[in-house]
Amino acid sequence: MYDGGIAASPDILKTDFVIVGAGVAGLRAAIELAGPQSVLVIVKASLRDSSSEWAQGGIAAALNDDDEVALHEQDTIYAGDGLCDVDAVRLLVEEGLSAIEELIDWGAEFDREGPKLLFAREGAHSRNRVLHAHGDSTGQEIARTLYRKARSLPNVQFQSFSTMTDLLVDEHGSVAGAVTLDETSGRLVEIRSRAVLLATGGLGRVYKDTTNPDVATGDGVAAAYRAGGWRP
Numbered sequence: 001m002y003d004g005g006i007a008a009s010p011d012i013l014k015t016d017f018v019i020v021g022a023g024v025a026g027l028r029a030a031i032e033l034a035g036p037q038s039v040l041v042i043v044k045a046s047l048r049d050s051s052s053e054w055a056q057g058g059i060a061a062a063l064n065d066d067d068e069v070a071l072h073e074q075d076t077i078y079a080g081d082g083l084c085d086v087d088a089v090r091l092l093v094e095e096g097l098s099a100i101e102e103l104i105d106w107g108a109e110f111d112r113e114g115p116k117l118l119f120a121r122e123g124a125h126s127r128n129r130v131l132h133a134h135g136d137s138t139g140q141e142i143a144r145t146l147y148r149k150a151r152s153l154p155n156v157q158f159q160s161f162s163t164m165t166d167l168l169v170d171e172h173g174s175v176a177g178a179v180t181l182d183e184t185s186g187r188l189v190e191i192r193s194r195a196v197l198l199a200t201g202g203l204g205r206v207y208k209d210t211t212n213p214d215v216a217t218g219d220g221v222a223a224a225y226r227a228g229g230w231r232p
Contacts, residue, residue: 011189015040015157018178018193020164020220023050024139026199027146033197034153040191042180043160047147049215051201055139057122058130061096064119067127069093079124100131108145109133162189164219167196167227175227198224 016037019026030039043049062072072093077084104110110131111118119128133141150156161183168177168190177192203218204210 011187013040013189013191015191015193016195018042018191018196019199020178020196021050021199021201022047022147022158023052023199023201024055024142024146025052026197027143027150029197029199030150030156031146031153034150034156037155037194039153039156040193041150041156041158042162042164042178042191043158044163044215044219046160047158048143049213050143051213051216052139052143054211054213055142056136058120058132058138059100059142060125060130061100062093062127062129063097063100063117063131064127064129067129069097071127072096072125072129075124075126103142103145106145106149108141110141111135164200164223167223168192169227173228178223 017033017039019030019033019039019041022041022043026041030041033039060072062069073089076089076093077086080089110133117131120130120132121128122130132138151158159180159182162180163183164178164180165188166179167175168179170176175196177190178196180189180191181187182189198220200218200220202212202216203221204212205214205217210216
């Protein structure tokens with residue numbers, strides 16, 4: 001399955017958890033999993049090549065003095081026009097408060113008016129509850145904050161320019177790690193782990209026209225499919 005000058009015998013690494021992708025989802029997962037367990041974050045290109053870096057819109061939470069979680073929930077369901085999962089919306093608006101406060105505690109620099117957070121009103125929101133960072137660099141700022149936090153944790157390691165080629169599946173059909181291609185050495189690396197979390201983003205680059213970054217080629221979706229993640 002592998003050719004083109006790639007080493008036939010892979011190197012072998014061991015870790016507790018592998019996370020494929022270092023956007024907001026992958027970085028936050030790394031922080032959550034770290035502790036006594038070791039976490040290895042695999043990145044196809046540089047750490048700044050993710051869709052999160054290009055997320056220019058704001059992030060909403062009912063933190064303003066005149067706002068309420070129930071109002072945020074109501075606005076979200078109304079905007080969804082019958083397509084929302086009500087339980088998911090409730091979880092989103094309730095946990096969104098602590099998530100934003102956590103980001104601020106970790107150093108996220110959201111826009112402010114003097115000492116107070118600056119909230120905008122957008123879309124179907126009935127209150128000013130949308131936070132931005134540096135105008136239109138909200139995703140980039142959140143990713144920066146999460147990377148800095150993850151990097152401060154001793155059991156979190158990063159491996160850049162390392163492309164996942166497949167998931168490892170054991171004799172019982174369970175995922176037991178991942179195979180990556182180290183672009184620097186041209187060698188395959190077999191990473192054995194307790195679990196693999198795929199945070200590989202979208203697949204916009206399979207289409208002719210897309211605003212997705214070059215790395216959004218659907219690798220995670222394809223690997224999950226080959227490993228039996230789902231079948232039609």
